[in-house]
Amino acid sequence: MNNETALVVFSGGQDSTTCLFWAKKHFKRVYALSFLYGQKHEKEVEMARNIARKAEVGFEAMDVSFIGHLGKNSLTDFSVRMDEEKPEGSFPNTFVPGRNLFFLSIAAVYARERGINHIVTGVSQTDFSGYPDCRDAFIKSLNVALNLAMDGQFVIHTPLMWIDKAQTWALADELGVLDLVRNETLTCYNGIPGDGCGHCPACRLRREGLEKYLDTKEKLI
Ligand code: ZN
Numbered sequence: 001m002n003n004e005t006a007l008v009v010f011s012g013g014q015d016s017t018t019c020l021f022w023a024k025k026h027f028k029r030v031y032a033l034s035f036l037y038g039q040k041h042e043k044e045v046e047m048a049r050n051i052a053r054k055a056e057v058g059f060e061a062m063d064v065s066f067i068g069h070l071g072k073n074s075l076t077d078f079s080v081r082m083d084e085e086k087p088e089g090s091f092p093n094t095f096v097p098g099r100n101l102f103f104l105s106i107a108a109v110y111a112r113e114r115g116i117n118h119i120v121t122g123v124s125q126t127d128f129s130g131y132p133d134c135r136d137a138f139i140k141s142l143n144v145a146l147n148l149a150m151d152g153q154f155v156i157h158t159p160l161m162w163i164d165k166a167q168t169w170a171l172a173d174e175l176g177v178l179d180l181v182r183n184e185t186l187t188c189y190n191g192i193p194g195d196g197c198g199h200c201p202a203c204r205l206r207r208e209g210l211e212k213y214l215d216t217k218e219k220l221i
Pocket of ligand 1: 187188189191192196197198199200
């Protein structure tokens with residue numbers, strides 16, 4: 001893969017930042033594309049821009065705020081209180097319907113215009129939070145659909161698909177960016193960078209993963 005270019009769908013969170021550095025290791029040139037989808041925490045995009053600068057990769061933020069207006073969810077709508085737990089038998093209201101469908105479709109058009117075939121996304125089925133568009137079957141079927149739609153040769157890479165949060169921290173460490181990911185990314189649903197608010201589902205998942213990884217690492221030393 002080394003002499004080619006990759007486009008990373010980049011939010012500035014733990015997962016996509018790890019993917020950005022993964023892509024830098026595997027591809028000669030890397031671009032990062034962020035989306036403004038009406039998320040409450042727009043500083044997410046500023047943080048993403050800073051990380052891209054440090055990683056020395058091209059960065060663009062694209063306004064797709066219509067996505068947030070299409071469906072009701074707690075990440076874009078101030079009147080919706082965020083679910084702290086996943087409701088029985090349904091999606092948590094942090095689910096933004098169609099988000100990855102739109103992001104990856106737009107990324108593919110963007111990549112095509114620039115002669116890029118490789119698209120990288122940080123979705124993971126392992127820590128499945130109830131988001132159907134994070135599943136491997138969806139990504140594979142969208143990959144086929146995008147190639148058919150544009151007569152393309154796209155390859156969607158999902159380095160985190162089968163690993164859990166602890167293994168994602170291990171990957172960041174292996175790539176030499178554990179501290180950067182820990183301190184400069186934003187995963188928290190309440191918009192607090194680094195270790196976050198500590199109690200939202202994203203913070204809990206992130207912290208449990210980090211504790212598990214650091215614990216394992218300590219035992220190995
Ligand atoms: Zn939080």
